[in-house]
Amino acid sequence: xxxxxxxxxxxxxxxxxxxxxxxxxxxxxxxxxxxxxxxxxxxxxxxxxxxxxxxxxxxxxxxxxxxxxxxxxxxxxxxxxxxxxxxxxxxxxxxxxxxxxxxxxxxxxxxxxxxxxxxxxxxxxxxxxxxxxxxxxxxxxxxxxxxxxxx
Numbered sequence: 001x002x003x004x005x006x007x008x009x010x011x012x013x014x015x016x017x018x019x020x021x022x023x024x025x026x027x028x029x030x031x032x033x034x035x036x037x038x039x040x041x042x043x044x045x046x047x048x049x050x051x052x053x054x055x056x057x058x059x060x061x062x063x064x065x066x067x068x069x070x071x072x073x074x075x076x077x078x079x080x081x082x083x084x085x086x087x088x089x090x091x092x093x094x095x096x097x098x099x100x101x102x103x104x105x106x107x108x109x110x111x112x113x114x115x116x117x118x119x120x121x122x123x124x125x126x127x128x129x130x131x132x133x134x135x136x137x138x139x140x141x142x143x144x145x146x147x148x149x150x151x
Contacts, residue, residue, distance in 0.1 A: 024087070024093035025084060025086055026084060026096040026130075027054040027150070028057055029054050029055065030054060032053050033052045033148050033149060033150045034049070034051055034151060035050045035051070035052065035064075035146055036049040036050070036146050036147060037146015039134075039145070041141055041143065042142060043068050043070055043106075044068045046142065047066065047069075048064055048144065050062055050063060050065065052082070058086075059084070060082050060098075061081045063077070063078070063080075065077055066078065066106070068106060072109045073108055074107060074112070075107055078114060079103055080100055082100030082118070084096055085098065093124075094123065094124040095123055098119070099120075100117070100118055101117050102114070102115070102117075102138075112139070114139045115138050116136050116137060116140065117136065119134070119136075120135065121133055124148075127150070129149055129150075130147065131145075131147060132145065132146045132147065
């Protein structure tokens with residue numbers, strides 16, 4: 001089921017990138033957005049909430065809190081940064097294509113250091129709300145799907 005959802009959302013994002021033309025940043029410097037969702041990965045099922053702060057029209061940074069459900073439950077605190085490629089590849093602001101890195105830790109039965117990279121995309125169906133799909137790798141790997149809300 002997750003593979004079908006991932007394939008469908010990937011096709012939606014790719015179609016949007018192909019037909020897009022104007023190259024506007026999804027978040028302008030000083031804007032912020034809240035992200036939350038669920039995933040699947042090498043370390044169980046993560047549920048996450050995070051905040052993106054636009055420090056430049058093409059760069060966001062922010063904290064992420066995750067709870068991973070695997071053989072045990074672990075809690076993570078991470079910091080992440082992303083570069084948004086909209087202006088470079090010419091896609092409109094209701095779409096977002098980004099890549100970045102994250103670093104942090106997870107605590108549960110064990111204490112784990114976490115470092116990773118991510119690539120993802122968003123489609124904003126309104127001025128405020130968007131659907132997010134992300135793929136990541138590093139200390140662990142996984143896919144996540146969620147919702148973003150511009151504040």
